[in-house]
Amino acid sequence: MVQRVHGELMRYAHDLKTERKMHLQEGRKAQQYLDMCWKQMDNSKKKFERECREAEKAQQSYERLDNDTNATKADVEKAKQQLNLRTHMADENKNEYAAQLQNFNGEQHKHFYIVIPQIYKQLQEMDERRTIKLSECYRGFADSERKVIPIISKCLEGMVLAAKSVDERRDSQMVVDSFKSGFEPPGDFPFEDYSQHIYRTISDGTISTSKQEIGKMDAKTTIGKAKGKLWLFGKKPKGPALEDFSHLPPEQRRKKLQQRIDELNRELQKESDQKDALNKMKDVYEKNPQMGDPGSLQPKLAETMNNIDRLRMEIHKNEAWLSEVEGKSGGRGDRRHSSDINHLVTQGRESPEGSYTDDANQEVRGPPQQHGLHSEFDDEFEDDDPLPAIGHCKAIYPFDGHNEGTLAMKEGEVLYIIEEDKGDGWTRARRQNGEEGYVPTSYIDVTLEKNSKGS
Numbered sequence: 334m335v336q337r338v339h340g341e342l343m344r345y346a347h348d349l350k351t352e353r354k355m356h357l358q359e360g361r362k363a364q365q366y367l368d369m370c371w372k373q374m375d376n377s378k379k380k381f382e383r384e385c386r387e388a389e390k391a392q393q394s395y396e397r398l399d400n401d402t403n404a405t406k407a408d409v410e411k412a413k414q415q416l417n418l419r420t421h422m423a424d425e426n427k428n429e430y431a432a433q434l435q436n437f438n439g440e441q442h443k444h445f446y447i448v449i450p451q452i453y454k455q456l457q458e459m460d461e462r463r464t465i466k467l468s469e470c471y472r473g474f475a476d477s478e479r480k481v482i483p484i485i486s487k488c489l490e491g492m493v494l495a496a497k498s499v500d501e502r503r504d505s506q507m508v509v510d511s512f513k514s515g516f517e518p519p520g521d522f523p524f525e526d527y528s529q530h531i532y533r534t535i536s537d538g539t540i541s542t543s544k545q546e547i548g549k550m551d552a553k554t555t556i557g558k559a560k561g562k563l564w565l566f567g568k569k570p571k572g573p574a575l576e577d578f579s580h581l582p583p584e585q586r587r588k589k590l591q592q593r594i595d596e597l598n599r600e601l602q603k604e605s606d607q608k609d610a611l612n613k614m615k616d617v618y619e620k621n622p623q624m625g626d627p628g629s630l631q632p633k634l635a636e637t638m639n640n641i642d643r644l645r646m647e648i649h650k651n652e653a654w655l656s657e658v659e660g661k662s663g664g665r666g667d668r669r670h671s672s673d674i675n676h677l678v679t680q681g682r683e684s685p686e687g688s689y690t691d692d693a694n695q696e697v698r699g700p701p702q703q704h705g706l707h708s709e710f711d712d713e714f715e716d717d718d719p720l721p722a723i724g725h726c727k728a729i730y731p732f733d734g735h736n737e738g739t740l741a742m743k744e745g746e747v748l749y750i751i752e753e754d755k756g757d758g759w760t761r762a763r764r765q766n767g768e769e770g771y772v773p774t775s776y777i778d779v780t781l782e783k784n785s786k787g788s
Contacts, residue, residue: 594651608638724750749764
């Protein structure tokens with residue numbers, strides 16, 4: 334259909350357009366020639382009319398002088414000669430006008446009875462050929478569709494057979510086998526006998542770990558590891574990071590953009606050095622043709638120039654984003670704490686791992702976990718008593734808190750501080766309803782109590 338129907342139609346339409354343009358051009362030429370003949374006839378007519386008026390004037394002048402008794406014979410002869418000259422010129426212009434009129438009438442008859450009808454006849458024949466070609470294309474279109482119909486019918490039959498062969502049990506089992514989570518249900522909790530401290534003897538007062546405590550630790554470890562699995566009903570992973578890092582806090586976005594600009598500048602320097610090396614090699618080849626062909630370096634040189642232009646555009650775009658970030662952060666810089674600049678981290682990072690316990694030796698900091706996974710240390714906090722507040726803070730900027738372990742807050746919201754920033758840019762806070770989580774230190778104005786624990 335594309336080759337025989339559509340392609341043939343496009344080629345024939347182009348040929349018809351060219352032929353129609355040629356016929357119309359012939360019609361314009363014929364009309365221009367007729368207009369030229371009419372102008373020549375009209376000019377000869379006006380000239381004949383003008384000479385006739387001059388001859389009449391000469392006739393009147395001669396008669397006036399001939400009847401005037403005071404006129405000399407020389408004046409009468411002069412007027413008579415002028416009359417004869419004007420009469421002769423009027424006769425010549427009359428013959429010229431008659432010839433031009435006869436020629437125009439002949440050309441006009443030829444134009445309207447021969448030339449124009451011939452052009453219209455050619456246009457009509459062209460349109461008739463177009464109609465015949467369209468009918469052939471319609472038949473070709475129908476034949477193509479008729480040939481495709483059996484193929485479509487066969488495809489539909491295959492779809493029906495495939496639909497009938499669907500086995501929902503087998504399909505469900507395939508899905509289960511493909512997406513097994515590997516999760517193992519936790520075991521039973523052991524009985525914790527708190528009454529043993531009442532009846533234990535002096536000999537039992539040694540520093541050791543009871544079996545119940547070991548069982549408790551194992552249970553917690555099992556639960557923590559179990560929560561490390563990705564559950565179907567857990568939080569969905571975040572989408573891909575935006576190109577301009579607009580999903581990050583202002584200071585962290587500025588750092589990321591500056592880092593990308595530095596990388597692009599290094600790549601631009603490499604491409605510039607490569608361009609200089611290629612130009613030098615090209616000069617050497619031009620001076621010494623036996624060493625190589627200068628034209629062979631042209632594709633690589635063109636590719637290098639394209640890379641340089643692309644890197645410059647990327648640098649310009651990132652510099653525009655950087656200037657936008659610096660312009661926004663300039664008005665808020667005086668509201669931030671001087672040490673908060675180094676505490677910013679990306680929102681894409683998981684909540685900081687770490688815990689605040691009564692014993693400083695038990696404070697643990699683990700590596701950042703993958704997105705959507707729970708920390709084993711967070712599970713321990715869930716079972717312990719809530720930590721005491723060591724101060725309060727006020728949110729300077731809003732924070733979404735989409736990641737695990739973070740706490741969302743609105744601008745101006747007041748929270749309790751239960752753990753200070755450990756140097757990673759995050760502070761642990763709690764709402765009045767008991768909800769806890771980490772917030773960026775640079776987003777809050779912290780006020781610690783002097784006599785509180787951990788101040």
